[in-house]
Structures are given as structure tokens and as C-alpha cells.
Amino acid sequence: MPTLVHEYDWPDRVVVxxxxxxxxxxxYLQVRDGARCISVALEKEQSVLLAEKMDQLLDELSADDAHPVTAPKDVPAELVDEDPLEQPVEEEFRSGAMGLGWDPRTAQIVIEAFALDLSGEDEAAGPEDDAVYEPSEVLRVRIPVGAARAFAQRTxxxxxxxxxxxxxxxxxIDPDGHVCQLTDE
Known part of the structure; x- marks a missing residue:
């Protein structure tokens, strides 16, 4: 079955x-472009790692004198997004692997989220099965460097x-209380 690709090239909003x-x-990683909106579930650790890697990529691009784009160190005030997720939040899929890259054609950061394989088929594959895993769905988003810096900060x-x-x-510390591991000894 072919992979369903949700592509957003200059979205109005990209947030976690x-x-x-x-x-x-x-x-959730949520992307909106006009009336189109998609929400992809992800782990907290994926969110944090995505923000860290995005800042690292932006810093590398800015440090390269041969590179035509400079990413702002600080988030421009007009790009700060503190609004809640668009409602209703309807999960399109749960993200497994994620990718982050640079598209030199459009001078944009590219975020990719691949649907987690929940079928268990990869575990059943034998050594003779050299088939490459094809995710059922992919979210691919391209955003400019300023929006990428704002995305990382918000995330x-x-x-x-x-x-x-x-x-x-x-x-x-849970709202119901906390038993400290160090005072428990």
C-alpha cells in the first residue's frame, strides 16, 4: 500500500x-494551513529532542559563512505563538521515527514524522525478508528559519x-504528592 503523505509547504501554524x-x-505536533489541520501524537521526549536538534541545525546554518541564510538567535516577537492547540484535536497517527533537515531549494527547515508501525509485522519478518519498512502515513512540513526558531522555543x-x-x-512531583527517592532510604 502506498504511503499517504500529508505535505505542508508554507503552513500558517506549526506547534507542539x-x-x-x-x-x-x-x-501533539499540529500543523494548520487555512482550513487544513492535522495533529500527530508524539512522545514528550520526541518533542524535546526535536526542539534541541532544530536549534542545533539552525545554529549550524548560521555559523556557515557559505550559507545564504542566517537564523535569528532570538525569536521575533511576531512569531511567538502561545495559543492552545486548534480544537478539536483529532489524532491522525502516532509518530514513530522523525526526521529533520534543510531544503536548499526553498531555504526552509523540513520536519518529517513517520507513522508508528503498530501492526507488529516488522517483528514477524524473517532473515530472508529484506523489504524496507514503508510507513502508512508521513507528515512533511517545511517552515522558514524564524518560524523554526519559534517552534523550538515553544516546544x-x-x-x-x-x-x-x-x-x-x-x-x-505528582499533584497528589511525592515520595522522594533520596529520603526513602
Whole structure:
């Protein structure tokens, strides 16, 4: 079956946001272009890593004197997006592997999210099966460098706005209380 590709080249909005209370949040990568909107579920760790790698890529592009694009270090005020996710949030798929790159044709950052294979078929493949995994769906988004810097900043803020961290054991403190691992000994 061919892969369904959700392609957004100059979207109106690209954000990571959450649904649920701290400790039970589901993270979403959401993209909107006009009336088209897609929400892809991902793990908190994927969100954080995506933001870190995006900042790293933007810094590398800016440091390369031969490169024609300079990414802003600070997020331009007009690109700050603090609004909640577009409602209703309807999960298109859950992301497994993700990719991040640079499209020199359009001078944009490219984010790719590949649907997680929930079928278990890859485990059943034998050694004679050299077939390459083809995801059922892919989200591919191209955004300019300023929007990419704003995306990374917001993603970090959303990820770290969850449960507070215990200063002693570095584990999350639940709203119902916390038993510190260090004072338990």
C-alpha cells in the first residue's frame, strides 16, 4: 500500500501542544494551513529532542559563512505563538521515527514524522525478508528559519511546563504528592 503523505509547504501554524493534565498529557505536533489541520501524537521526549536538534541545525546554518541564510538567535516577537492547540484535536497517527533537515531549494527547515508501525509485522519478518519498512502515513512540513526558531522555543516551554521536578531526586512531583527517592532510604 502506498504511503499517504500529508505535505505542508508554507503552513500558517506549526506547534507542539498538549492535551491533558500534567503527568497524563498527550503531546501533539499540529500543523494548520487555512482550513487544513492535522495533529500527530508524539512522545514528550520526541518533542524535546526535536526542539534541541532544530536549534542545533539552525545554529549550524548560521555559523556557515557559505550559507545564504542566517537564523535569528532570538525569536521575533511576531512569531511567538502561545495559543492552545486548534480544537478539536483529532489524532491522525502516532509518530514513530522523525526526521529533520534543510531544503536548499526553498531555504526552509523540513520536519518529517513517520507513522508508528503498530501492526507488529516488522517483528514477524524473517532473515530472508529484506523489504524496507514503508510507513502508512508521513507528515512533511517545511517552515522558514524564524518560524523554526519559534517552534523550538515553544516546544521546550510546553515540554517543561508539566509536573515540577523534585530538587533532591530529580523525579516529577505528582499533584497528589511525592515520595522522594533520596529520603526513602
Amino acid at each position: 501542544g498538549t492535551v491533558g493534565r500534567p503527568g497524563e498529557r498527550t503531546f 521546550r516551554e510546553v515540554a517543561f511546563a508539566g509536573r515540577p521536578i523534585c530538587p533532591l531526586c530529580a523525579r516529577p
